[in-house]
Amino acid sequence: xxxxxxxxxxxxxxxxxxxxxxxxxxxxxxxxxxxxxxxxxxxxxxxxxxxxxxxxxxxxxxxxxxxxxxxxxxxxxxxxxxxxxxxxxxxxxxxxxxxxxxxxxxxxxxxxxxxxxxxxxxxxxxxxxxxxxxxxxxxxxxxxxxxxxxxxxxxxxxxxxxxxxxxxxxxxxxxxxxxxxxxxxxxxxxxxxxxxxxxxxxxxxxxxxxxxxxxxxxxxxxxxxxxxxxxxxxxxxxxxxxxxxxxxxxxxxxxxxxxxxxxxxxxxxxxxxxxxxxxxxxxxxxxxxxxxxxxxxxxx
Amino acid sequence: xxxxxxxxxxxxxxxxxxxxxxxxxxxxxxxxxxxxxxxxxxxxxxxxxxxxxxxxxxxxxxxxxxxxxxxxxxxxxxxxxxxxxxxxxxxxxxxxxxxxxxxxxxxxxxxxxxxxxxxxxxxxxxxxxxxxxxxxxxxxxxxxxxxxxxxxxxxxxxxxxxxxxxxxxxxxxxxxxxxxxxxxxxxxxxxxxxxxxxxxxxxxxxxxxxxxxxxxxxxxxxxxxxxxxxxxxxxxxxxxxxxxxxxxxxxxxxxxxxxxxxxxxxxxxxxxxxxxxxxxxxxxxxxxxxxxxxxxxxxxxxxxxxxxxxxxxxxxxxxxxxxxxxxxxxxxxxxxxxxxxxxxxxxxxxxxxxxxxxxxxxxxxxxxxxxxxxxxxxxxxxxxxxxxxxxxxxxxxxxxxxxxxxxxxxxxxxxxxxxxxxxxxxxxxxxxxxxxxxxxxxxxxxxxxxxxxxxxxxxxxxxxxxxxxxxxxxxxxxxxxxxxxxxxxxxxxxxxxxxxxxxxxxxxxxxxxxxxxxxxxxxxxxxxxxxxxxxxxxxxxxxxxxxxxxxxxxxxxxxxxxxxxxxxxxxxxxxxxxxxxxxxx
Numbered sequence: 001x002x003x004x005x006x007x008x009x010x011x012x013x014x015x016x017x018x019x020x021x022x023x024x025x026x027x028x029x030x031x032x033x034x035x036x037x038x039x040x041x042x043x044x045x046x047x048x049x050x051x052x053x054x055x056x057x058x059x060x061x062x063x064x065x066x067x068x069x070x071x072x073x074x075x076x077x078x079x080x081x082x083x084x085x086x087x088x089x090x091x092x093x094x095x096x097x098x099x100x101x102x103x104x105x106x107x108x109x110x111x112x113x114x115x116x117x118x119x120x121x122x123x124x125x126x127x128x129x130x131x132x133x134x135x136x137x138x139x140x141x142x143x144x145x146x147x148x149x150x151x152x153x154x155x156x157x158x159x160x161x162x163x164x165x166x167x168x169x170x171x172x173x174x175x176x177x178x179x180x181x182x183x184x185x186x187x188x189x190x191x192x193x194x195x196x197x198x199x200x201x202x203x204x205x206x207x208x209x210x211x212x213x214x215x216x217x218x219x220x221x222x223x224x225x226x227x228x229x230x231x232x233x234x235x236x237x238x239x240x241x242x243x244x245x246x247x248x249x250x251x252x253x254x255x256x257x258x259x260x261x262x263x264x265x266x267x268x269x270x271x272x273x274x275x276x277x278x279x280x281x282x283x284x285x286x287x288x289x290x291x292x293x294x295x296x297x298x299x300x
Numbered sequence: 301x302x303x304x305x306x307x308x309x310x311x312x313x314x315x316x317x318x319x320x321x322x323x324x325x326x327x328x329x330x331x332x333x334x335x336x337x338x339x340x341x342x343x344x345x346x347x348x349x350x351x352x353x354x355x356x357x358x359x360x361x362x363x364x365x366x367x368x369x370x371x372x373x374x375x376x377x378x379x380x381x382x383x384x385x386x387x388x389x390x391x392x393x394x395x396x397x398x399x400x401x402x403x404x405x406x407x408x409x410x411x412x413x414x415x416x417x418x419x420x421x422x423x424x425x426x427x428x429x430x431x432x433x434x435x436x437x438x439x440x441x442x443x444x445x446x447x448x449x450x451x452x453x454x455x456x457x458x459x460x461x462x463x464x465x466x467x468x469x470x471x472x473x474x475x476x477x478x479x480x481x482x483x484x485x486x487x488x489x490x491x492x493x494x495x496x497x498x499x500x501x502x503x504x505x506x507x508x509x510x511x512x513x514x515x516x517x518x519x520x521x522x523x524x525x526x527x528x529x530x531x532x533x534x535x536x537x538x539x540x541x542x543x544x545x546x547x548x549x550x551x552x553x554x555x556x557x558x559x560x561x562x563x564x565x566x567x568x569x570x571x572x573x574x575x576x577x578x579x580x581x582x583x584x585x586x587x588x589x590x591x592x593x594x595x596x597x598x599x600x601x602x603x604x605x606x607x608x609x610x611x612x613x614x615x616x617x618x619x620x621x622x623x624x625x626x627x628x629x630x631x632x633x634x635x636x637x638x639x640x641x642x643x644x645x646x647x648x649x650x651x652x653x654x655x656x657x658x659x660x661x662x663x664x665x666x667x668x669x670x671x672x673x674x675x676x677x678x679x680x681x682x683x684x685x686x687x688x689x690x691x692x693x694x695x696x697x698x699x700x701x702x703x704x705x706x707x708x709x710x711x712x713x714x715x716x717x718x719x720x721x722x723x724x725x726x727x728x729x730x731x732x733x734x735x736x737x738x739x740x741x742x743x744x745x746x747x748x749x750x751x752x753x754x755x756x757x758x759x760x761x762x763x764x765x766x767x768x769x770x771x772x773x774x775x776x777x778x779x780x781x782x783x784x785x786x787x788x789x790x791x792x793x794x795x796x797x798x799x800x801x802x803x804x805x806x807x808x809x810x811x812x813x814x815x816x817x818x819x820x821x822x823x824x825x826x827x828x829x830x831x832x833x834x835x836x837x838x839x840x841x842x843x844x845x846x847x848x849x850x851x852x853x854x855x856x857x858x859x860x861x862x863x864x865x866x867x868x869x870x871x872x873x874x875x876x877x878x879x880x881x882x883x884x885x
């Protein structure tokens with residue numbers, strides 16, 4: 001058992017995801033780990049989530065939530081329960097598309113990964129690995145080129161934004177049947193969350209949305225919660241979930257073979273190339289914010 | 301004894317049998333993970349188990365025979381040097397910066413692979429090692445600290461080759477956590493050595509060598525396995541009762557500042573090294589091959605397919621020659637030199653006055669002719685001596701099983717150079733022998749066909765062939781960026797009559813370039829260190845960014861669209877069409 005990592009002030013005040021609302025039973029204790037702290041949570045008879053620091057409760061215990069007085073802040077967003085150990089903002093970061101009535105919104109599972117949350121965000125932003133890790137789905141040799149794209153840190157929204165990202169994909173989504181050059185937009189609106197928008201095979205004027213919300217259990221172990229918000233009138237929810245889980249299942253062994261597990265913020269720790277522009281911006285952004293949980297900060 | 305991450309003792313880290321064809325073995329020594337792999341040429345590589353790009357273990361990578369390919373982004377690293385030769389995300393660029401993984405010293409001896417931290421002395425085998433015939437036992441991993449393991453081994457004396465309980469066994473400590481056991485009984489004597497590999501503070505591997513190959517080899521392996529497993533159980537029970545030692549934490553070396561930033565244009569280095577002519581032979585009519593090796597027998601720097609070296613000649617001239625080698629072949633570079641009566645004496649000097657055993661100064665490899673490895677079809681066209689870079693390209697593509705075809709145009713049978721290597725490429729090669737000049741364009745046209753997505757052609761040969769391929773490809777609709785070529789020299793007459801001002805933006809300097817002098821010459825006179833190589837606008841070494849003004853290119857390095865962009869020049873021949881040129885230097 002490793003010793004808990006100190007939680008930096010910024011991370012303490014963030015909303016942190018812990019579970020999908022639908023998968024949290026009513027009146028029964030669920031347990032999890034967040035930032036090295038043991039948590040218990042449940043939903044009351046109206047379905048509202050309650051989160052508190054776990055003492056001697058066991059997973060699956062029946063509980064009268066009226067007896068729980070020392071509650072942590074809680075918010076529901078994008079089908080997930082979020083909590084915080086500090087003073088979280090009034091709202092979660094926006095994903096306006098989630099509210100569009102004709103979209104299929106779904107949680108795609110919560111998957112444990114033996115790596116830090118920032119390493120997983122960086123993998124989510126990365127296109128260069130598509131042909132090697134998601135072979136014949138999101139990419140295929142010999143189409144390996146990462147074309148020039150744009151990255152900015154939006155001061156107004158305090159998020160990293162990568163636009164004009166293009167990649168040749170043999171089968172970009174479940175509804176795709178032949179290879180196309182897919183256009184992506186990536187957002188990092190939260191140090192441990194990322195949202196991507198990609199060309200929708202069914203409707204060229206709109207974009208499918210896939211988001212990853214990371215729950216840092218410890219500095220080096222994470223639960224990844226996946227969200228899809230799709231324009232897809234033909235596939236079943238099971239098929240769409242399975243597609244996303246296949247993709248993430250391919251990333252997991254790579255992430256677990258990456259060292260060090262915490263994301264190094266010193267530019268000299270690893271060797272970036274032009275294709276890593278978004279990762280460079282993300283590392284700088286974390287560094288400027290002072291995020292130390294799950295990272296190896298620059299030696300001062 | 302306390303283990304240290306900086307200990308420079310040699311330890312065994314793998315058995316030779318752990319390295320079957322095209323495998324990558326995951327090893328560990330003193331807390332540091334190692335990727336251990338054997339290339340097709342037999343060489344064993346011991347590297348830090350971490351791709352420099354994003355830290356993914358190289359032990360999950362792919363051993364391609366001459367290069368190791370990272371599983372995450374497909375970066376390739378060369379056998380021996382661990383230098384990066386290809387970055388698939390930017391397939392048109394040569395990885396100009398020296399991206400090199402950390403390597404460790406390695407010796408394969410007595411059925412074991414030995415390694416040590418950098419800074420270790422020469423590998424010194426244990427006493428009498430060379431005289432013996434050694435049979436490697438199966439390694440036995442033990443979850444216990446190395447000092448406990450070696451002590452237990454010392455006390456646990458047993459007859460190595462015989463289970464005769466009356467044998468008198470003597471255990472003697474060897475340097476580097478080793479034990480020699482010698483047993484004498486009425487039946488005779490037997491001997492074995494055991495080494496403890498300190499994997500981490502609390503983990504070890506016992507690696508044993510039996511003297512002489514036993515007749516009942518399998519039985520002996522079983523016996524020793526049983527004996528050492530019993531020892532392991534005892535050691536692990538004892539270790540479990542004690543607090544676990546803190547794991548060793550080896551430090552990761554930082555990459556250079558140069559690697560941590562991303563320069564847009566990299567100007568090649570002017571570093572030179574000395575190489576000995578290992579072999580010189582006539583490879584075709586009028587073409588002499590030279591095999592150049594490092595003086596100390598070590599490997600030479602990493603090169604990529606299409607790369608060339610400058611060879612500094614005894615008569616003071618310097619000439620560029622392409623490397624013909626395949627992937628991971630770094631023990632020597634083989635170049636081909638054509639006797640050229642029209643040249644200024646470069647080829648003559650090499651062919652006539654350099655002999656085997658002579659030492660030449662050469663530059664590090666530079667690549668102005670990078671090969672993409674992300675194509676659906678690659679067409680390689682070589683004319684005469686132009687085969688040299690093309691041969692290297694073909695050998696890289698062949699090793700990685702990538703689709704390509706090589707068309708080699710020669711006047712006659714006896715002009716085919718490097719015949720063995722050409723033949724080894726098999727059906728991918730088409731020889732065009734004695735084609736009449738008029739038929740060349742038609743052959744090229746038939747070969748190329750209409751252009752389609754991700755098709756690329758690479759040409760090297762005489763100027764006339766290059767012009768033919770370029771115009772034929774253009775007629776067939778091949779875009780400029782799909783046609784790659786390398787001129788050996790610039791046959792055009794350079795007009796140096798203009799005079800203009802050059803402003804060096806980063807050096808904050810303005811220079812006047814008079815007629816009759818090149819930008820390069822004036823910059824050097826002003827004390828600037830600028831790399832150059834061919835100095836005739838053919839090699840691209842002195843490529844410099846243009847920020848303002850319209851250049852008068854005159855080089856043969858840039859293609860038509862690159863020239864139209866007017867954003868870079870060769871300072872050795874390019875001039876200015878505007879009174880002022882602002883350079884990014």
